[in-house]
Amino acid sequence: MSDIERADEAHGQPGTTLAKPEGGVPDRFENPGLPPHKHRMGDTDPKAAKRAEHQVVFFLLLSMLGSIGIIVSIIAIKYDGSFDQVSLSTKAIGLSMFLSLFALGIGAVHWAKTLMPDDERIDMRHRQRGTTAEREEAVNILKEGAAEAGLGRRPLIRNTLIGALALFPIPAVFFFRDTGPLPGNDLSTTMWKADTYLVKDPEGGRIRAADVTLGSVMHVLPEGIEELEHPLNEKAKSAVLIMRLDASLLTEKQNNWGVDGTVAYSKICTHMGCPVALYEQQTHHLLCPCHQSTFDLTQDCKVIFGPAKRPLPQLPIAVDDDGYLVATDGFSEAVGPSFWERG
Amino acid sequence: MSTIDKTVNQAAGGVANFADDTVGASKVVNGFARKIFPDHWSFMLGEITLYSFVILLLTGTFLTFFFEPSAAETTYQGNYIPLVGQHVSEAYDSALRLSFDIRGGLLMRQVHHWAALVFVAATVVHMARVFFTGAFRKPREINWVIGVALAMLAVFEGFTGYSLPDDLLSGTGIRIAQAIILAVPVVGSYISFFLFGGEFPGVDFIPRFYTIHILLLPAIMLALIAVHLMLVVVHKHTQYPGPGRTEDNVVGFPLFPVYMAKAGGFFFIVFGVIALLASLVQINAIWAYGAYDPSPVTAGSQPDWYMGWLDGAVRLMPGWFEFTLWGFTFSMNIFIPTTVVIIFALGSAMLYPWIEQAATGDRREHHLLDRPRNQPTRTGLGVMALTFYIILWISGGNDIVAHMMSLSINDITRSLRVLVFLLPALAFVITKRICLGLQRKDREKALHGRETGRIVRLPHGEFIEVHAPLSDLERWTLVQHDTLRPMEIEDRVDAGRPDTIYGKVQRRLSKFYFEDRVEPVTPAELEASHHDHHGELEQAHADEIDRASNPAIGTSQTTHG
Numbered sequence: 001m002s003d004i005e006r007a008d009e010a011h012g013q014p015g016t017t018l019a020k021p022e023g024g025v026p027d028r029f030e031n032p033g034l035p036p037h038k039h040r041m042g043d044t045d046p047k048a049a050k051r052a053e054h055q056v057v058f059f060l061l062l063s064m065l066g067s068i069g070i071i072v073s074i075i076a077i078k079y080d081g082s083f084d085q086v087s088l089s090t091k092a093i094g095l096s097m098f099l100s101l102f103a104l105g106i107g108a109v110h111w112a113k114t115l116m117p118d119d120e121r122i123d124m125r126h127r128q129r130g131t132t133a134e135r136e137e138a139v140n141i142l143k144e145g146a147a148e149a150g151l152g153r154r155p156l157i158r159n160t161l162i163g164a165l166a167l168f169p170i171p172a173v174f175f176f177r178d179t180g181p182l183p184g185n186d187l188s189t190t191m192w193k194a195d196t197y198l199v200k201d202p203e204g205g206r207i208r209a210a211d212v213t214l215g216s217v218m219h220v221l222p223e224g225i226e227e228l229e230h231p232l233n234e235k236a237k238s239a240v241l242i243m244r245l246d247a248s249l250l251t252e253k254q255n256n257w258g259v260d261g262t263v264a265y266s267k268i269c270t271h272m273g274c275p276v277a278l279y280e281q282q283t284h285h286l287l288c289p290c291h292q293s294t295f296d297l298t299q300d301c302k303v304i305f306g307p308a309k310r311p312l313p314q315l316p317i318a319v320d321d322d323g324y325l326v327a328t329d330g331f332s333e334a335v336g337p338s339f340w341e342r343g
Numbered sequence: 344m345s346t347i348d349k350t351v352n353q354a355a356g357g358v359a360n361f362a363d364d365t366v367g368a369s370k371v372v373n374g375f376a377r378k379i380f381p382d383h384w385s386f387m388l389g390e391i392t393l394y395s396f397v398i399l400l401l402t403g404t405f406l407t408f409f410f411e412p413s414a415a416e417t418t419y420q421g422n423y424i425p426l427v428g429q430h431v432s433e434a435y436d437s438a439l440r441l442s443f444d445i446r447g448g449l450l451m452r453q454v455h456h457w458a459a460l461v462f463v464a465a466t467v468v469h470m471a472r473v474f475f476t477g478a479f480r481k482p483r484e485i486n487w488v489i490g491v492a493l494a495m496l497a498v499f500e501g502f503t504g505y506s507l508p509d510d511l512l513s514g515t516g517i518r519i520a521q522a523i524i525l526a527v528p529v530v531g532s533y534i535s536f537f538l539f540g541g542e543f544p545g546v547d548f549i550p551r552f553y554t555i556h557i558l559l560l561p562a563i564m565l566a567l568i569a570v571h572l573m574l575v576v577v578h579k580h581t582q583y584p585g586p587g588r589t590e591d592n593v594v595g596f597p598l599f600p601v602y603m604a605k606a607g608g609f610f611f612i613v614f615g616v617i618a619l620l621a622s623l624v625q626i627n628a629i630w631a632y633g634a635y636d637p638s639p640v641t642a643g644s645q646p647d648w649y650m651g652w653l654d655g656a657v658r659l660m661p662g663w664f665e666f667t668l669w670g671f672t673f674s675m676n677i678f679i680p681t682t683v684v685i686i687f688a689l690g691s692a693m694l695y696p697w698i699e700q701a702a703t704g705d706r707r708e709h710h711l712l713d714r715p716r717n718q719p720t721r722t723g724l725g726v727m728a729l730t731f732y733i734i735l736w737i738s739g740g741n742d743i744v745a746h747m748m749s750l751s752i753n754d755i756t757r758s759l760r761v762l763v764f765l766l767p768a769l770a771f772v773i774t775k776r777i778c779l780g781l782q783r784k785d786r787e788k789a790l791h792g793r794e795t796g797r798i799v800r801l802p803h804g805e806f807i808e809v810h811a812p813l814s815d816l817e818r819w820t821l822v823q824h825d826t827l828r829p830m831e832i833e834d835r836v837d838a839g840r841p842d843t844i845y846g847k848v849q850r851r852l853s854k855f856y857f858e859d860r861v862e863p864v865t866p867a868e869l870e871a872s873h874h875d876h877h878g879e880l881e882q883a884h885a886d887e888i889d890r891a892s893n894p895a896i897g898t899s900q901t902t903h904g
Contacts, residue, residue, distance in 0.1 A: 090622055094621055117601070182536065187525075235637045337677070
């Protein structure tokens with residue numbers, strides 16, 4: 001059966017057609033038609049109708065009251081930024097707005113439901129699909145037009161047209177070239193290098209190794225970060241945590257890169273870059289509050305739970321002659337979330 | 344008639360005359376004013392979506408008058424004392440001024456944010472209604488696809504919006520979004536650098552997100568909403584089955600005046616309720632979070648609710664999905680639960696109308712909605728998808744759950760990793776069985792009438808409950824639907840040939856969808872059931888009918904009945 005023929009076929013939709021075998025019981029039930037209309041109180045009792053009218057008017061008046069309330073609240077309530085005044089003003093304007101809008105809405109809906117006619121009416125539907133004749137006519141028009149354009153006879157034009165149309169949007173992509181620089185090795189490098197001093201985040205100031213007590217944790221940035229043009233960009237890579245614990249709990253590599261049990265680790269989660277800000281002193285675990293990746297400090301910050309894969313990179317530190325903590329080198333690998341070229 | 348009435352009438356006549364002369368208004372009125380729309384509470388869900396979008400446009404415009412989309416550093420000197428003197432971005436500064444220095448500013452911000460949450464929520468619930476009632480079937484497939492696209496755009500629109508104030512919470516969200524982009528194989532780093540104008544966070548993303556949020560996405564959404572609504576007019580609204588409702592008519596009330604008043608009034612109700620929420624329930628207290636800084640973070644960071652499920656997917660993914668190969672990093676622990684899940688969810692939702700069409704082999708137009716129970720497999724699949732979504736959503740708050748219930752976050756996460764696969768499958772089976780059970784109940788009711796609560800003792804001592812027969816009107820809703828049989832039993836005109844791959848897939852799907860089924864009562868069955876009994880009392884023997892011998896009930900009857 002061709003596609004066009006199928007359009008006009010009677011489909012036996014429920015409720016529209018009725019297959020009735022000769023003489024016997026029908027295959028399907030017959031649609032009994034619209035139920036008889038039930039009148040509302042207001043349709044038969046003029047008193048009820050009057051009551052409904054009054055109710056609608058009441059709501060519309062209430063709405064007017066709300067609208068005036070908004071104006072009064074805006075003008076009369078002092079807005080000086082104190083929590084109390086802001087809160088009072090917000091509540092007064094907001095509640096008046098609620099009254100103004102909600103009562104108007106309820107009034108309109110109540111009017112429609114109680115007083116406007118509620119007898120159901122019927123529109124007929126028409127199939128989206130055209131009739132066989134309409135479809136054939138459309139096909140003919142398209143064929144005629146295509147013939148007039150000569151698309152069939154001149155395939156060269158047709159093919160180059162397709163090529164031109166396919167190619168023309170592609171340059172649009174290249175207009176975005178200067179929306180940003182190429183990544184280069186920006187994702188793999190930080191400002192930490194040999195002899196960069198550790199300073200406290202956010203107050204600043206170098207850190208004396210002796211001030212880091214056993215069991216403590218400190219938020220750290222590289223010295224000079226605030227002088228950069230975009231300190232936030234660097235903060236998103238260079239933030240570091242130092243923690244001090246019993247040196248015997250640490251591995252040899254950790255102790256070599258640390259000072260007397262004080263070790264420095266990147267604070268940027270290797271999963272999605274949130275700051276790994278929660279340190280559990282008793283278990284020596286670092287927890288990222290965003291997705292709960294958990295790193296074990298005593299195992300060189302290996303991932304022991306959660307969606308992160310890689311350990312937090314350790315920053316090698318030492319003490320200078322004056323007793324301040326200083327980096328002996330930069331990070332040996334890229335910090336933060338993974339990316340394709342990271343390797 | 345008073346003089347005022349006369350003047351009003353004359354003025355109205357003049358306006359109408361002018362409108363007709365210039366734009367042919369009479370034809371528009373004739374064509375549209377008395378268009379019939381069917382009535383059902385579930386049809387209001389789409390209205391809520393539309394109205395909250397309008398509210399977003401109105402309040403959003405107000406916000407743009409005061410918001411400064413710039414990452415340039417400034418010193419806060421506004422009314423909110425605790426932050427005075429702090430170095431913040433102009434975006435954060437202006438968002439604070441909007442809240443503390445502009446009368447009604449905080450209210451507008453809160454209305455905007457609440458309306459956004461309601462908008463996405465109403466979108467999802469509206470989609471669920473359309474899905475479970477089969478309103479996506481021919482001829483409305485395209486409108487379903489537009490709807491899915493709108494849902495996705497709504498989520499992106501919401502995300503770009505709450506990222507703008509540049510507070511600590513929104514910055515953390517953007518950091519995570521950037522990691523999602525970085526995890527895209529091959530091009531991730533490049534997309535990130537082009538989008539952020541270099542390294543994260545940089546100074547470009549705020550003005551760029553602003554343009555996307557207030558111009559690009561709203562314009563696309565507005566255009567799609569216009570098409571969405573135009574198609575509703577072209578197709579005419581679907582209606583629930585019932586006496587007098589057919590595939591060829593639409594039964595309801597006229598646009599003018601009934602729906603003008605109802606729908607127009609409902610706009611004000613929605614606006615009013617959102618205003619009420621906004622005035623009483625604080626949302627996104629950016630002054631409490633502080634300005635964005637990549638180094639601190641607060642515990643219990645949560646995105647807006649519609650991003651929660653993706654955050655949950657990310658939280659559940661074990662880290663070992665990341666690997667390196669040929670010197671490149673494959674961050675599958677991030678790429679799969681974000682980009683892949685989004686594409687999979689959208690793709691399967693968009694394709695669903697055609698998947699079901701393959702199973703049914705039915706290309707007829709459908710304007711009568713399905714009662715969800717009459718499509719057990721579809722309803723089961725829908726509940727399965729919702730369950731999957733909800734589990735992911737709960738996973739997005741696994742830390743909150745752990746905290747509230749004093750449980751180990753590790754145990755919760757491990758359990759959820761299993762449950763995210765187990766519960767949706769279970770939900771599918773249970774939902775399908777419930778639907779089949781409800782259909783059997785419908786059959787019982789159509790055949791034997793409803794229970795009256797009258798208990799009678801028969802002479803031989805048996806107690807029975809008397810059943811009252813249904814009227815034709817009452818019965819119709821229970822028996823009007825079609826139940827398709829698998830193509831193995833009953834081939835269909837529109838099905839592909841059985842020897843083609845498509846035809847084979849189609850037959851598999853058809854079996855999956857319709858093997859278990861309960862067919863509606865036919866007149867012959869009703870007659871037979873009446874013949875079995877004489878008089879009212881005997882109708883109570885309904886339960887004793889040998890249902891297993893009924894050919895209209897599918898295999899489920901013997902295996903699970």
